Amino acid sequence: MWLPELPPFMPFMIIALFVFFSRGPLVTVLMLAAPLWGALNLWQLEQGLLWQVTLVDLQLMPLRVDKLSTFFGYLFHLASFFCIVYALHVRDKVQQLACLLYTAAALGAVFSGDLLSLFIFWEMMALSSVFLIWARRSADSYASGLRYLAYQVISGLLLLLGTLFYWQEHGSLAFTYMSLQGTGAWLIFFAFGIKCAFPMLHTWLTDGYPNATASGTVFLSAFTTKVAVYGLARGFPGSEILIYIGAVMTCFPIFYAVIENDLRQVLAYSLINQLGFMVVGIGIGTELALNGAVAHAFNDVLFKGLLFMSMGAVLQMTGRINGSELGGLYKTMPKTTLLCLVGAASISAFPLFNGFVSKSMVMTAALNQGHEWIWLALLFASAGVFHHAGIKIPYFAFFAHDSGIRSQDPPNNMLLAMVIAATLCLAIGIYPNLLYQLLPFTSAYQPYDVSHVLAQTQLLCFAALAFLWLNLKGLYPPELPSVNLDVDWFYRRLLANVWSKLSNIIWQTDQHIRQVFLAKLKQLLALVAKYHRPSGILARAQTVGNMALWIAILLACSLGLSFIGL
Amino acid sequence: MTQKKAMPSKVGAQEKKYLFDKPENVRRVIGLLAGICILLFALDFVLHRHSSHPWEHIPGFYAFYGFIGCVLLVIVAKWMRIFLKRPPDYYLKEKQGDETNPEQTGKAGGKDVAP
Numbered sequence: 001m002w003l004p005e006l007p008p009f010m011p012f013m014i015i016a017l018f019v020f021f022s023r024g025p026l027v028t029v030l031m032l033a034a035p036l037w038g039a040l041n042l043w044q045l046e047q048g049l050l051w052q053v054t055l056v057d058l059q060l061m062p063l064r065v066d067k068l069s070t071f072f073g074y075l076f077h078l079a080s081f082f083c084i085v086y087a088l089h090v091r092d093k094v095q096q097l098a099c100l101l102y103t104a105a106a107l108g109a110v111f112s113g114d115l116l117s118l119f120i121f122w123e124m125m126a127l128s129s130v131f132l133i134w135a136r137r138s139a140d141s142y143a144s145g146l147r148y149l150a151y152q153v154i155s156g157l158l159l160l161l162g163t164l165f166y167w168q169e170h171g172s173l174a175f176t177y178m179s180l181q182g183t184g185a186w187l188i189f190f191a192f193g194i195k196c197a198f199p200m201l202h203t204w205l206t207d208g209y210p211n212a213t214a215s216g217t218v219f220l221s222a223f224t225t226k227v228a229v230y231g232l233a234r235g236f237p238g239s240e241i242l243i244y245i246g247a248v249m250t251c252f253p254i255f256y257a258v259i260e261n262d263l264r265q266v267l268a269y270s271l272i273n274q275l276g277f278m279v280v281g282i283g284i285g286t287e288l289a290l291n292g293a294v295a296h297a298f299n300d301v302l303f304k305g306l307l308f309m310s311m312g313a314v315l316q317m318t319g320r321i322n323g324s325e326l327g328g329l330y331k332t333m334p335k336t337t338l339l340c341l342v343g344a345a346s347i348s349a350f351p352l353f354n355g356f357v358s359k360s361m362v363m364t365a366a367l368n369q370g371h372e373w374i375w376l377a378l379l380f381a382s383a384g385v386f387h388h389a390g391i392k393i394p395y396f397a398f399f400a401h402d403s404g405i406r407s408q409d410p411p412n413n414m415l416l417a418m419v420i421a422a423t424l425c426l427a428i429g430i431y432p433n434l435l436y437q438l439l440p441f442t443s444a445y446q447p448y449d450v451s452h453v454l455a456q457t458q459l460l461c462f463a464a465l466a467f468l469w470l471n472l473k474g475l476y477p478p479e480l481p482s483v484n485l486d487v488d489w490f491y492r493r494l495l496a497n498v499w500s501k502l503s504n505i506i507w508q509t510d511q512h513i514r515q516v517f518l519a520k521l522k523q524l525l526a527l528v529a530k531y532h533r534p535s536g537i538l539a540r541a542q543t544v545g546n547m548a549l550w551i552a553i554l555l556a557c558s559l560g561l562s563f564i565g566l
Numbered sequence: 567m568t569q570k571k572a573m574p575s576k577v578g579a580q581e582k583k584y585l586f587d588k589p590e591n592v593r594r595v596i597g598l599l600a601g602i603c604i605l606l607f608a609l610d611f612v613l614h615r616h617s618s619h620p621w622e623h624i625p626g627f628y629a630f631y632g633f634i635g636c637v638l639l640v641i642v643a644k645w646m647r648i649f650l651k652r653p654p655d656y657y658l659k660e661k662q663g664d665e666t667n668p669e670q671t672g673k674a675g676g677k678d679v680a681p
Contacts, residue, residue, distance in 0.1 A: 258643035259650070331584040367618050375619070383632045384639050399586065451615035455622070458606045459632040465603050466636035468596060477644045483657065484650045492657055 003041060007051070007063045008073050008111050009121070011038040012080075012104035016097055027096060028088055034100060035081040038107070042073050050113065058173060061113030067440035071294060072110045072230050074438070076103060078424075079222035079301045086309055086417035087215035098131035099219050106223040110230050114173040115163040115188070118231075122159055122191075125224060126152030132216030133208055141211040147488070148208035151201075152224075155194035162187030178235045189236060196228035196279065197272045199248045203488035205272060206256075210264040210321070214312035217264060221271060221308050222301045229278045229297045238285025243366075246283055247374050249276030250381035256486065257388035261322045261479050263397055264311050267304065270347065270389040273381055274300045280378065281362040284369055287441040292361030295439060299346070299354040299428065306343035306421040307393060310336050313414050314397055317407040323392075323479035328402030335409045337398040339418040346425040348390035348460055349382060354428035356456060357436070357447040364445070382456075383463040390460075391467050396479055603629070 015034040019027055047070065051063035080103040087099065105128055108121035126149060133145035166184030167173055178185045190201075197205045205225070209217050236242065253269035253276075260266045274296070281293030313336050314329065315321045330337040342353070349355035359382060366375045409415060428435045432447060470476040531538045586592055610625045621627055 254639060255643045255646055258640055259647050261654075330586075364618070372619060379628075379631060380635045380639075383635045387636050387639060449616075450613055451622075454606070454609060454613060454615060455628045458610070458626075458628040461599070461603050461606055462629040462632035463636045464599060466633045466640075468599060470637065470640055475644075476640060477647060480651070481654045482651045483654055484647075485652060486650075 003037075003044065005045060006041050007108070008038060008042050008045070009104040009108035011041055012100050012107065016100040016104065019096055019100065020093070031084050031088070031096060031100070034103075035077045035084060038080075038103075039074070039077040042070065042077065045070075058116065059114070060116060061174065062108075062117045063111055064113030065111065068230070068234060068294070069110050071298070071438055071440050072226065073107060075226070075298050075301055076106050076110065076223065079305060080219075082305065082309075082417045082420045083215065083219050083222060085420065086218055086312070086414050088413040089411050090213075090215055092135060094131050095135045095213060095216060098128050098135065099216075101128035102132070102219060102223060104128075106227050109227045113175055115159070115166065115175050116173055118175055119156065119159050119163055122195075122227075123153070123156040125227065126156060129220055129224060132219055133212040135216060136211060136213050144207050144211035147491075148204045151194055151204035155191045158187050158194070159191035162189075162191055175234065177237065180236060180239050180241070185235075189239075192228050192231040192235070193245075195224055196232060197225060197249070197275055198245055199252060200487050202249075202253075202272050203486055206253075206265055206268045206486065207488055209268040209271075210262050214316045218305055218308045218312060221267075221304050225271065225275055226297050226301060229275065229282070229293065232279065232282045233290060233294060237282055237290055239283055242279050242283025243371060243374055244283075246276045246279030246281075247377045249273065249279055251276070251377055251384070254381060254384035254388055256484060257384075258392070259477055259484055261324055261482060263321050263323055263326070263393055264308065264315070266323075266388055266393060267307055267311060270307075270385060271300075271304055273385050273389075274304065274347070276381065277359060277362050277378065280366060280374060284362075284365050284371070286365055286369065287443040288361055288368070288445060289365035291436075291439045291441045291443055291445070292358050292365060295435060296355075296358035296362060298435060299358050299425075302421050302424050302428070303343045303346035303353075303355060306339065306418055306425060307347065307389065309414065309418045309421065310340035310343060311393070311397070313410040313418070314407075316414070317410055318405050320405075322481060323396035323400075324481050326397045326403055326405070327400040328398070329405060329407065330398040331402075332406045333398070333409050335415055336418070337394065339415070339422050340394050340398065342422040342425055344390040344394050346429065348386035349456060350460060351448070351453045351456060352426070352429045354425045354432075354435075356429060357432045357445075360447055360452055360456065361445055379459065383459055386460050386463045387467060391464060395467075 012034050015030050015037070019030050022030065045065045047065055047067065049063065049065040050061060053060045053062060080099070083099065087095065090096065102125060105121045105124035109118055109125060112118045112121060130145050130149045130152070133141050133148055135141075162184045163173065164184070165182065165187060166178070169182045169184050178188065180186060180189060194201045194204075209220050212220055232242065250273050253272040257266045257269040257273070260269060278293040278296050278300070281289040281296065283289075311321065313333070314326065317333070318326065318329070320326055346353040346355045349359040363375060363378050363382075366372075366378060436445075467476070530536060533539060586595075607626055607629050610629070615622065
């Protein structure tokens with residue numbers, strides 16, 4: 001071939017190096033070239049290719065190409081391509097470098113065949129992605145970025161610890177199927193769990209993503225969580241606990257999404273809900289379920305990316321993102337509205353949109369395996385996701401009451417990126433085989449039959465009817481400027497309060513000890529002063545006669561003693 | 567950052583009428599949705615569906631589940647607001663609190679240096 005075979009992360013790293021030293025239109029060209037070169041490079045890598053390195057006595061495998069990693073590899077190239085197009089107008093070196101390195105790290109993680117390489121890329125992902133939050137350069141985003149980074153680093157440390165334990169237990173670092181036994185496997189499971197936004201560990205996502213830049217959030221939504229899904233699919237398929245974790249993940253965020261005001265935070269909650277479907281699929285672990293899970297990861301990158309892009313466009317053009325301040329934007333942003341509606345229909349899994357097939361694969365698998373309560377929960381979550389992501393997002397941003405804002409559609413590159421994602425959403429929805437022939441496992445599934453289509457359409461249309469009815473009755477909770485307490489309250493408020501109380505106590509104790517010490521010191525000084533002051537007993541002036549008398553007495557004593565001694 | 571390119575301008579009275587400014591268009595959309603729902607519900611009795619779960623045989627199972635599920639979702643979420651809702655500057659206040667603390671300790675430290 002005319003291109004050297006490189007590990008998939010290398011093209012992005014090399015381009016990042018060039019971008020660092022260039023400026024102007026050249027940067028644009030380089031940025032666009034990165035995903036294209038990367039995809040070509042990936043295309044010429046053969047299935048089953050392994051690179052092995054022996055470090056001291058550790059067998060490392062920095063590159064492993066198989067169907068699962070290739071699937072995620074293409075997904076990440078596609079995602080980085082439309083994200084880069086979306087961010088072409090950005091003239092900020094920090095963001096440009098961060099997104100290239102972030103993509104490189106995600107690719108490296110997906111193609112690493114051992115746990116140590118995975119750890120290195122895992123941490124690189126954390127360190128590069130946080131700059132997409134900090135690039136907003138506000139006090140809020142700085143604080144939020146720190147919290148995000150803390151979570152990511154904890155996840156990395158758990159992964160490292162887990163790797164060490166796993167190595168001790170199994171004598172191998174290979175990243176393959178691990179059953180949930182032993183400390184090592186559990187630590188690695190939790191490391192993945194943090195990045196996958198398991199319930200209670202999810203607040204880095206809902207806190208960090210809405211605080212990133214308009215284009216940064218689109219990047220963030222595409223990579224970190226999907227690498228975690230890949231990790232779970234590779235390491236822990238068929239672990240029953242994942243089914244229940246996933247079911248909780250699909251259900252609890254939708255309640256928050258209904259009352260949340262920041263529309264990008266609504267999408268962040270809905271991202272957790274979608275991850276829940278993937279986690280359930282991985283937990284079920286049949287080939288149909290695993291195919292459904294990874295296909296849903298693929299589709300989620302497309303429609304969640306599209307929704308984040310449309311909200312990013314709203315933020316960019318109006319400077320606002322709270323539902324309470326928006327409304328009526330369809331009048332002057334018709335293209336964005338239409339594209340957002342495509343994303344909304346896709347995430348809601350309307351027939352002919354891409355979410356439909358992958359979601360019904362997971363749900364059919366749940367029913368086939370006899371998890372009927374889980375199936376009911378997923379059904380509820382499907383209706384709920386339509387409610388908040390499908391209706392609420394477009395309704396409060398583009399329709400609802402007229403906010404009087406008359407912003408225009410965003411620049412062409414942003415529209416183009418949205419059009420790419422929307423086209424893919426529709427194309428995969430209409431010709432599912434485009435995507436489904438790439439799936440890593442073999443299972444035949446026929447999504448478009450009358451029963452499925454009718455059931456899903458009924459579910460969604462009546463969910464829409466419920467929204468309409470609640471709205472007409474005035475029962476629908478209005479968008480209010482507010483924050484809603486979540487698990488982050490524990491460390492942002494409780495822990496902060498406890499800490500400030502504790503530091504107050506420490507400060508007071510310290511103050512008290514110092515005062516007591518000072519008082520003692522003063523007493524001592526007074527004592528010294530008492531004897532040494534001008535008229536003090538030790539400071540009194542002595543006459544020469546006195547001294548001579550004392551010397552005579554001393555001499556007499558020594559004379560007397562010498563007589564006794566002899 | 568150039569985040570705030572906002573050009574909010576209040577609507578003039580002479581501004582053109584948009585699609586949903588006319589109440590009859592809104593009514594049309596509502597009517598359309600209601601029509602679709604009735605049609606879908608009716609289809610349940612016409613089309614034969616294969617099912618993998620006994621509940622799927624109940625006519626209108628998905629329709630009712632979707633409707634009731636969403637109404638419950640909204641009512642519960644609204645109820646959650648009672649104990650979850652805080653003013654938008656809730657965490658900002660705490661931050662200010664945090665900032666005053668080091669100042670206090672700073673002053674205290676100052677005292678120690680020069681009594």
